[in-house]
Structure formats: C-alpha cells, structure tokens
Amino acid sequence: MAAITTAKKRVNRSLSGSISLFALLLVFGAFMVLPLIYAINNAFKPLDEIFTFPPTLFVKNPTLSNFTDLLNLLSDSWVPFSRYIFNTVFITGIGIVGHVLLASAAAYPLAKHKFPGKVFMFQVVVLSLMFTPAVTAIPNYMIMSWLGWIDTYWAVIIPAFAYSLGLYLMKQFMEQIPDALLEAAKIDGASEYRIFWSIVMPNVKPAWLTLIILLFQMLWGSDGNGYIYSEQLKTLHYAAGQIIQGGISRAGAGAAVALILMSVPITLFIFSQSRIIETMASSGMKD
Amino acid sequence: MGMKSWWSWKLQEMKASKHSYVLLAPYMILFIMFTVIPVVISIILSFTYFNMLEFPKFIGWQNYTRLFLEDDVFLIAIKNTLLFAIITGPISYIACFVFAWIINELTPKWRAFMTLIFYAPSISGNVYFIWLMIFSGDRYGIANGLLIKWGFLLEPIQWLKTEAYIMPILILVQLWLSLGTGFLAFIAGLQTVDRTLYEAGAVDGIKNRWQELWYITLPSMRPQLMFGAVIQLTTSFAVADVSIALAGFPSVNYAAETVVTHLIDFGTTRFEMGYASAIATVLFMIMVGTNLLVQKLLRRVGE
Numbered sequence: 001m002a003a004i005t006t007a008k009k010r011v012n013r014s015l016s017g018s019i020s021l022f023a024l025l026l027v028f029g030a031f032m033v034l035p036l037i038y039a040i041n042n043a044f045k046p047l048d049e050i051f052t053f054p055p056t057l058f059v060k061n062p063t064l065s066n067f068t069d070l071l072n073l074l075s076d077s078w079v080p081f082s083r084y085i086f087n088t089v090f091i092t093g094i095g096i097v098g099h100v101l102l103a104s105a106a107a108y109p110l111a112k113h114k115f116p117g118k119v120f121m122f123q124v125v126v127l128s129l130m131f132t133p134a135v136t137a138i139p140n141y142m143i144m145s146w147l148g149w150i151d152t153y154w155a156v157i158i159p160a161f162a163y164s165l166g167l168y169l170m171k172q173f174m175e176q177i178p179d180a181l182l183e184a185a186k187i188d189g190a191s192e193y194r195i196f197w198s199i200v201m202p203n204v205k206p207a208w209l210t211l212i213i214l215l216f217q218m219l220w221g222s223d224g225n226g227y228i229y230s231e232q233l234k235t236l237h238y239a240a241g242q243i244i245q246g247g248i249s250r251a252g253a254g255a256a257v258a259l260i261l262m263s264v265p266i267t268l269f270i271f272s273q274s275r276i277i278e279t280m281a282s283s284g285m286k287d
Numbered sequence: 288m289g290m291k292s293w294w295s296w297k298l299q300e301m302k303a304s305k306h307s308y309v310l311l312a313p314y315m316i317l318f319i320m321f322t323v324i325p326v327v328i329s330i331i332l333s334f335t336y337f338n339m340l341e342f343p344k345f346i347g348w349q350n351y352t353r354l355f356l357e358d359d360v361f362l363i364a365i366k367n368t369l370l371f372a373i374i375t376g377p378i379s380y381i382a383c384f385v386f387a388w389i390i391n392e393l394t395p396k397w398r399a400f401m402t403l404i405f406y407a408p409s410i411s412g413n414v415y416f417i418w419l420m421i422f423s424g425d426r427y428g429i430a431n432g433l434l435i436k437w438g439f440l441l442e443p444i445q446w447l448k449t450e451a452y453i454m455p456i457l458i459l460v461q462l463w464l465s466l467g468t469g470f471l472a473f474i475a476g477l478q479t480v481d482r483t484l485y486e487a488g489a490v491d492g493i494k495n496r497w498q499e500l501w502y503i504t505l506p507s508m509r510p511q512l513m514f515g516a517v518i519q520l521t522t523s524f525a526v527a528d529v530s531i532a533l534a535g536f537p538s539v540n541y542a543a544e545t546v547v548t549h550l551i552d553f554g555t556t557r558f559e560m561g562y563a564s565a566i567a568t569v570l571f572m573i574m575v576g577t578n579l580l581v582q583k584l585l586r587r588v589g590e
Contacts, residue, residue, distance in 0.1 A: 036414075109308075116297055125318070140321060261414060
C-alpha cells in the first residue's frame with residue numbers, strides 16, 4: 001500500500017476504490033490459499049481428526065504419524081520408495097540440464113544473429129505454444145516406439161529438452177543483452193561458441209532459473225503416463241496417485257505425500273521468485 | 288537479380304551463418320522430431336483408419352463426418368470444452384491481470400508474498416487432488432461437512448458423481464489452477480511500464496486509476512497481454528487431467544468429457560488412431576484459430 005503514498009505524481013486514488021480492490025485481493029487470495037492450508041494441515045492430522053464431523057481446517061493435535069505410515073506403507077511395497085524418488089529426481093535433473101543447454105544454444109542465434117530461415121523457425125516455435133501436447137500424443141507414441149524408447153526414462157526426458165515455452169522465454173530475454181558486448185568479444189577474436197558460453201550464458205542466469213522452474217514443474221509432476229510401464233521406472237507422482245486412490249485406510253499417508261509433492265516446487269519458487277519475474281518481464285509477443 | 292544469383296547469394300549467407308545453424312541444430316532436431324513431425328503425422332493419420340496393428344488405410348473425410356454427425360459424445364466433449372474455454376479462458380485471463388495489477392501497488396515484500404499465494408496452486412505439481420477431499424461424497428468432505436453443519440444440507444451430496452455439479456466444480460478447480468505463467472508475465476510486465484508515462488498522463492488530464500489503466504497501463508503491456516492470452520487460452524482448451532482426476536474416466540454420463548479426454552479415450556482405450564487423430568486435428572485448428580482471433584482483438588486495447 002506504500003505505492004499509494006509514494007506515487008505522488010500519479011493521479012489520485014479514491015479511497016473506496018482502494019478498499020474494494022484490496023478486499024477483492026483478500027477474498028480471492030483466501031480462495032487460492034485455503035485448499036493448500038487444508039492440505040498442509042491434513043498431513044499433520046491424526047487419522048481420527050481427518051475423519052471428524054464437522055471437518056476442520058486446522059490441525060488440533062499435530063502428529064508425524066502420517067509420514068511414518070507413508071514410509072511403512074512404501075517400504076512394504078514391491079518397489080522401494082527410494083526408487084520412485086530416484087526416478088523422479090533423475091528424470092527432472094537430466095531433463096532440466098538438457099533443456100537449459102539446448103534451449104539457450106538455440107535461443108542465442110535466434111535472438112542475436114541474422115540468417116536465412118530464422119523468422120520462419122521462430123514462428124513455428126511460437127505457433128507450437130498454441131497447442132497442447134495431447135494433440136501429438138499418438139504420433140509421439142509411435143515415434144518413441146520406433147526409437148525403442150518406450151518404457152525408458154528417455155521417452156519423458158528427451159521431448160522435454162525441446163519444450164517450446166523455454167526457448168521462447170530464453171530468446172526474448174537474450175534480446176536484451178547489449179550488442180556492444182558481443183561485438184567487443186568478436187573483435188577480441190572470440191568464436192561464436194565462446195561468446196555463447198562465456199558471455200551470453202553468464203548474462204542470462206535469471207532466465208536459466210525460469211527455465212529450471214518451468215521444467216521442474218512439468219517433470220516433477222509427470223507420471224510417465226503412456227510411456228513408462230515398468231513399476232521400477234515409475235515416478236513419485238505416479239506412486240502418490242496410487243496411495244491417494246487407496247481410500248480411507250490410506251487417507252493419512254495420502255495427505256502426507258500430497259504435502260511432500262507440493263512443497264518442493266513451492267520452495268524452489270520462493271527462492272527464485274525475483275529472478276523469474278525478471279525473465280517474465282521480457283516475455284511479450286511484439287506486434 | 289536472377290533466380291540463380293538469388294540462390295547463390297542465399298547459399299553464401301547460409302554458409303556464413305553456419306555457427307548459428309550448429310547452435311540451433313540440437314534443439315531444432317528434437318523440436319522437429321517431437322513436435323513438428325507429430326503434428327504432420329497426426330493430420331495425415333486423421334484421414335485414415337489405423338488400429339496400430341495394420342498399415343493405415345486411407346478413408347478420406349470419413350473420420351471427420353463421423354465425428355460431427357454420428358458421435359454424440361464428441362458433441363458433449365465439444366460443448367464442455369467450449370464451456371471451459373469461454374468461462375475459464377476470459378475469467379482466468381482477466382483474473383491474472385486484475386490480481387497482478389492490484390499486487391503491483393503493494394510494497395515489494397507484500398508483492399512477493401501475494402504473488403506466491405496466487406501462483407502456488409498452479410506450481411504445486413498437480414495437487415488438485417486436494418479438491419477430491421474437499422468435494423468428497425461423504426460427510427467428511429469439507430463441502431458436505433460445512434453445508435450440513437450450517438443446515439443447508441441434510442444428507443451429503445455425491446458432488447463428483449452428480450451430473451449437474453461436475454462441470455461447475457471442474458471450472459472452479461480449473462480457475463484455481465489457472466494463475467500460472469500468464470500471471471507471472473503480467474506481474475513482471477507491470478513493473479516494466481515506464482513511470483514517466485503516468486506523470487505525463489496526470490498532466491494530460493487523466494483523472495482516475497481506471498483511465499490510467501485503459502490509456503497507459505494496458506497499451507504499454509500489449510506484448511505481455513498477447514503472451515498471456517496465448518497461454519491462458521491454450522490451457523483452457525486442453526482441460527483433461529483435472530477432469531480425469533476429479534470426475535473419473537469416463538465421467539458420469541460423460542458429464543465431464545472434454546475434447547482431450549475424448550481423444551485419450553479413442554487413442555489409448557479403443558486404439559482407433561485415425562479417429563483420435565481427427566479429434567486432435569480439430570482441437571489443433573480450434574486452438575490456433577481462437578488464438579489468432581484473440582490476438583487480433585488485443586491489438587485494439589487502449590485505442
């Protein structure tokens with residue numbers, strides 16, 4: 001609200017306008033956050049508290065038993081829990097590294113060079129922002145099976161390398177790097193690859209973080225649906241789905257796993273927020 | 288300049304930019320392999336009968352005529368998808384902007400906090416199954432519990448098994464999830480608007496925040512508004528995961544069928560790949576078409 005007092009040179013804000021806008025913010029903020037608060041509290045509720053009537057939002061006697069239940073439940077399962085964690089971390093880690101490298105390498109010439117085919121290539125990438133992966137699910141499956149990647153991690157990881165939103169944001173961000181900087185390096189005799197690696201890449205660190213969080217969100221939540229069949233290759237998200245569908249007897253463990261799943265990406269976002277917003281500032285499509 | 292010299296000139300230009308192509312190649316090869324070729328295959332397959340076992344058989348427009356003339360469930364799917372797009376598309380788009388706009392007036396610390404609150408649902412890794420607990424069909428679900436406690440209900444309602452309630456609940460959950468990338472782009476875009484424009488505007492007779500919004504803020508943010516529109520529209524046309532997770536697959540009497548769940552049904556359950564590809568192609572055309580239309584409309588903002 002400080003902005004209202006600091007923006008002296010701006011037009012007067014009516015008090016009633018301010019109050020109604022902030023009331024709007026509060027009401028909808030509550031709508032956004034209450035389900036999450038409910039989920040967090042549920043994870044610490046003893047089983048009898050999860051099934052009380054009337055249901056409560058906040059936990060009264062917090063306990064960690066849901067988490068120990070979860071561990072017991074999973075240690076009895078055919079595939080150890082650590083395996084699901086490993087699968088998810090592996091898919092997410094490799095996917096992110098590959099995407100950041102490939103998308104940055106491709107974004108650099110698109111942002112800074114002139115060459116035949118550039119406009120066309122970029123337009124195709126922009127067009128692909130406009131549809132959902134579901135459109136290409138069937139041919140993708142066929143291509144994966146030709147490549148022999150069905151039931152391997154690669155079916156999930158490699159397509160993520162070429163995620164179009166990441167390239168798009170990276171290209172928009174790189175356009176802001178001053179040309180003079182690149183010219184200077186060129187005069188000093190640096191090759192294009194050297195310029196990309198030693199000058200462009202360090203300058204786009206905020207955009208890396210954005211790509212990381214986008215890919216993290218996508219891969220962390222992936223269950224390998226349709227591509228991965230072997231139980232020992234399946235992801236945390238898949239395992240979580242199984243537990244949550246387990247019904248009343250597993251409601252506590254389900255709440256615990258939900259909390260684990262959601263807290264990782266949220267924590268990551270908290271630490272990278274300002275950088276991500278910096279990247280998004282350059283996200284626009286120009287007329 | 289003759290045709291030949293034009294080509295040799297282009298070729299020379301391409302040779303000179305070989306480093307650009309080398310840098311682009313790894314990404315572009317994968318992009319072509321997993322996005323461009325699949326779209327082309329999908330369009331081609333949509334004119335065939337294909338069951339994954341035999342070689343595809345060309346059948347012309349038959350899949351499309353069947354889709355629009357004989358498939359009653361597809362019509363439900365189209366109706367639901369349009370309903371999602373018409374309601375969640377504009378509402379989520381406007382919500383993204385309005386909340387970003389209000390948040391922008393806060394101090395940096397509050398701004399970061401409120402951004403997190405609004406962004407958290409979309410980032411938290413598909414935790415929409417929380418809503419399964421909220422709309423659970425017994426009296427322990429929050430919705431039933433509160434309505435019974437407050438005396439609006441005597442018996443718990445099977446929210447996600449009652450046709451009339453399924454779509455409104457899915458729309459609500461979809462809206463809850465929809466403040467994502469577009470929202471962040473708006474938050475960021477608002478911070479880049481040139482401050483001096485507001486001072487100039489105040490001198491030029493802009494009287495209140497609404498005029499300021501229409502004449503200065505919105506036109507300055509046109510690029511982000513375009514980006515946000517593409518993102519929000521695409522998401523609202525592609526609803527499927529939430530429908531499957533909450534309403535089941537298939538949902539009660541197909542009440543929550545969308546174009547994408549219909550596609551999944553034919554593609555993965557019935558193995559009618561040609562038919563499923565026709566569904567995908569129709570969806571692709573609708574998405575690109577609406578996106579271009581909306582972009583055209585947005586060019587007029589603030590005029």
